[in-house]
Amino acid sequence: MTTQTSGCSKKGRGRPKVFDRENMLDNAMELFWQHGYEATSLSGLVEATGATAPTLYAEFTNKEGLFRAVLDRYVVRFVEKRKAELLCDEKTVEQALLGYLTAVARGFASKDTPAGCFFINTSATLAASSEPIACCVRERHVRQEQTLLDFLRRRQQRGQIPEQTALATLAQFLSCVIYGMSVSARDGASEEKLMQIIHTTLRLWPALVTPDEKNQR
Amino acid sequence: MTTQTSGCSKKGRGRPKVFDRENMLDNAMELFWQHGYEATSLSGLVEATGATAPTLYAEFTNKEGLFRAVLDRYVVRFVEKRKAELLCDEKTVEQALLGYLTAVARGFASKDTPAGCFFINTSATLAASSEPIACCVRERHVRQEQTLLDFLRRRQQRGQIPEQTALATLAQFLSCVIYGMSVSARDGASEEKLMQIIHTTLRLWPALVTPDEKNQR
Numbered sequence: 001m002t003t004q005t006s007g008c009s010k011k012g013r014g015r016p017k018v019f020d021r022e023n024m025l026d027n028a029m030e031l032f033w034q035h036g037y038e039a040t041s042l043s044g045l046v047e048a049t050g051a052t053a054p055t056l057y058a059e060f061t062n063k064e065g066l067f068r069a070v071l072d073r074y075v076v077r078f079v080e081k082r083k084a085e086l087l088c089d090e091k092t093v094e095q096a097l098l099g100y101l102t103a104v105a106r107g108f109a110s111k112d113t114p115a116g117c118f119f120i121n122t123s124a125t126l127a128a129s130s131e132p133i134a135c136c137v138r139e140r141h142v143r144q145e146q147t148l149l150d151f152l153r154r155r156q157q158r159g160q161i162p163e164q165t166a167l168a169t170l171a172q173f174l175s176c177v178i179y180g181m182s183v184s185a186r187d188g189a190s191e192e193k194l195m196q197i198i199h200t201t202l203r204l205w206p207a208l209v210t211p212d213e214k215n216q217r
Numbered sequence: 218m219t220t221q222t223s224g225c226s227k228k229g230r231g232r233p234k235v236f237d238r239e240n241m242l243d244n245a246m247e248l249f250w251q252h253g254y255e256a257t258s259l260s261g262l263v264e265a266t267g268a269t270a271p272t273l274y275a276e277f278t279n280k281e282g283l284f285r286a287v288l289d290r291y292v293v294r295f296v297e298k299r300k301a302e303l304l305c306d307e308k309t310v311e312q313a314l315l316g317y318l319t320a321v322a323r324g325f326a327s328k329d330t331p332a333g334c335f336f337i338n339t340s341a342t343l344a345a346s347s348e349p350i351a352c353c354v355r356e357r358h359v360r361q362e363q364t365l366l367d368f369l370r371r372r373q374q375r376g377q378i379p380e381q382t383a384l385a386t387l388a389q390f391l392s393c394v395i396y397g398m399s400v401s402a403r404d405g406a407s408e409e410k411l412m413q414i415i416h417t418t419l420r421l422w423p424a425l426v427t428p429d430e431k432n433q434r
Contacts, residue, residue, distance in 0.1 A: 039255040120400055138404050172401075172410070173417045179400035180393030183337055187355050193389070200390045200425075207424035208417075 021059075024049040025073040032070055033114040037122045037133050067122075067133060071140070074118050078107055079144075086151040093155045094202055097174075101201070104178055105194035108185035117182035145175045164211035173208070177201055238276075241266040242290040249287055250331040254339045254350050284339075284350060288357070291335050295324055296361075303368040310372045311419055314391075318418070321395055322411035325402035334399035362392045381428035390425070394418050 027048045031040050042063055046053050060066035085099035108116050123137035149171040155161050181194050201208075244265045248257050259280055263270050277283040302316035325333050340354035366388040372378050398411050418425075 035255060036253055038252060123403070141404050169413055169417060173414055176397030176401055176414050177393060178397070180395070180397030183396035183400065184389075184393055186340070187358050196386055197390055197393050200386060200429075203429055204421050204424050207421050212417075212420055 022073065024051055025070050028066055029070045029074055029118065030114065032067060032122050033118045037067060037130055064133060068136065071136065082107070083147055086147065093160050094205055096151070098198065098202060101198045102195070105181060105191055105198060108182055109189065109191035109194055116186035120179060120182045121186065145171050148174050161209050162211055165209050166212060170208060239290070241268055242287050245283055246287045246291055246335065247331065249284060249339050250335045254284060254347055281350060285353065288353065299324070300364055303364065310377050311422055315415065315419060318415040319412070322398060322408055322415060325399055326406065326408035326411055333403035337396060337399045338403065362388050365391050378426050379428055382426045383429060387425060
């Protein structure tokens with residue numbers, strides 16, 4: 001996962017700043033995050049980024065290209081950092097999950113960015129005409145679930161989760177809770193309220209990892 | 218919760234149909250549901266409903282007025298029916314919840330309407346300029362949580378849920394799962410996949426209603 005770079009994006013020492021790509025992407029990100037993909041207009045993006053329309057076209061071809069670059073930037077700025085919480089192998093399963101979910105909740109409830117998850121907000125209402133974007137966002141959700149699944153598999157291999165536990169079902173359930181936290185944050189839920197949801201989820205952990213006799217996979 | 222009625226909405230026997238209000242609201246509902254509040258334009262609404270712009274203005278004043286009428290119609294068509302599942306007093310708590318959540322999942326995954334929850338889709342990306350609509354949708358979420366809380370309180374009073382269980386926290390958690398199911402449905406999750414999430418939630422029920430010693434309210 002890397003941001004695209006381009007010649008004009010690098011600020012050379014002493015050179016006049018022509019085009020601060022990262023700052024521009026952050027401004028575009030805020031607009032998409034707040035209004036969604038469809039309701040964000042190119043004229044709005046021009047205004048928010050301070051770039052001219054020809055510059056945006058030259059750099060990203062169209063709104064879809066700009067959105068994809070913004071998405072990569074979001075992953076670098078937010079997703080990768082949260083993911084790192086799941087890689088702390090010295091932590092217990094619950095501790096690592098608490099670290100991950102806390103980082104997610106903080107991001108969703110932060111006052112520095114629009115409330116909720118960037119992917120969920122931007123994709124909540126996509127028309128058939130925006131199918132490539134819908135695909136792209138769906139793929140990110142699949143990756144998020146996969147990240148959780150990989151984490152659970154590693155911990156199962158180490159004997160920290162029962163062998164018979166259906167991990168795919170568990171990863172899907174955890175993803176569902178994360179999606180729900182995004183909607184709650186958008187509704188105005190504070191970080192404290194999201195932490196309550198996390199606390200409940202982790203309190204259920206022993207029951208969650210108990211193999212389901214009716215539905216073993 | 219009633220739909221507004223107006224003289225021209227009633228189809229008189231033998232009279233030419235001037236304006237089929239319910240059908241018109243259903244068409245507008247589909248558009249808002251699919252695209253969200255902001256990305257739905259008045260010209261799109263004119264096209265989808267088959268009504269003229271002056272008719273829409275005369276009937277609903279503006280887009281916000283039309284949206285509020287659509288919201289009332291959604292409540293009558295979908296919300297009230299689901300809610301009835303929680304009022305089946307002869308069912309056990311789990312059976313009633315299963316009935317309610319199944320109705321919700323069916324609605325979210327139905328091919329007859331856009332995927333996911335109407336409230337969540339329409340409100341995922343609202344600008345500050347749409348604050349009255351955001352408030353209105355938030356209020357519906359509060360009511361949904363309140364419906365769950367009322368149900369849990371009735372069952373607690375009958376001794377079907379332990380006295381020490383923090384019901385507000387429980388209602389909030391269940392709401393979070395419902396929101397998450399909406400996002401999953403929007404991502405393309407089938408009814409079967411949503412039922413898996415419901416199955417997991419209800420499997421956790423004994424743990425969910427066990428009073429949390431660290432956090433009694």
